[in-house]
Amino acid sequence: MKRFSVSEFHALFRWRERVARRKLLSPQSGRGKRTTIALLLALSSFSALAHEVRHAIEPANAVSVRLTFADGQPFAFEAFEVYAAGSDKPLAVGRTDAQGRAVFLPPETGEMRLRAFAADGHGVDLKFDPPRGGTTAAAPAAEDRPAKLMFGAGLLLALFGLIQLFVRRKKPL
Template sequence: MPPTRRFRLIPGAVTVLGLLLALGVPAARAHGVRTEVLAGPTSVVTVTHDDGSPLADTPFTVLAPEGAGPFLTGRTDAHGRVAFQPDRPGAWKVRVAGADGHGAVVTVAVDSAALAAPATGATVATHHAHEHDHAHDEAHVHADAHAHDHAHDHDHAHTRDRWSGAIAGLLLLLLVLGVGGVLLRRRRG
């Protein structure tokens, strides 16, 4: 490639990639799937698109630890939720899958303490690990002002995670290809 063309390529590429990132990262929030798990006497798995819209009316299967056959099957509710009452401790699996290939397989770790907890007790885990310094209970499923604030904070944190992940991935990609280019150049002398 002539040197002048190579020098035109770099600022052009930076501009195009920057614009695509600015457009792509917020838009990508609607394509991925995230999950939230409340493990307890009544365990709830909530599956949403990255923009918070639920995977509603999507088929799910709950598989018990070392169980033969599904423990429960059905379709997610309007909020993308699956609720079930585990009858033994262990790693429960919840598979939510649409025919278009969108979905997730989530492990719900239920221990004896969680099973013995009062019906309102639950522990929360999300696909993206954030600190939860307050106890959630099943009122979590009711929309109230706190839940809205929490969801709002959650979305912001998720967008930050998505941005940092996307940029880190881009830099890693360019690093790998850059190292590959240097090695190739050395090999060719």
């Protein structure tokens, strides 16, 4: 069904007046007026439909990825983009919520990529296989930050200990 724009309505009016002037349809004729008004009302109802945004509330299995800073502070209200693996066209873009969650619907198959950015350069770029069909992803192992910190410090000290074996000795005074 053709939908008329405002400019098309104006064109329609001009056409009608041209026709009336040619005496094909008298503007003074009551029947002609009624027909024209009815036609315009019918057309305007189609035009109104074109501007209406409808909604449908449906259950869906969304994926929620929670992002936090290292101190547990939520990565809140920051921009994120979601891609199907191998695609550079985003499936969804949005902002994390107050608790730092990026929520989106995953594609039916395949890995996904989530990129989240804060303007100050914090963020993530991660690939993952999202849980589908109402399943829950296996909880990631709790990050043992103190152990990692100690491991890193141990590595550093071991490296410097190794260097110490090869550095020159100071001459005794």
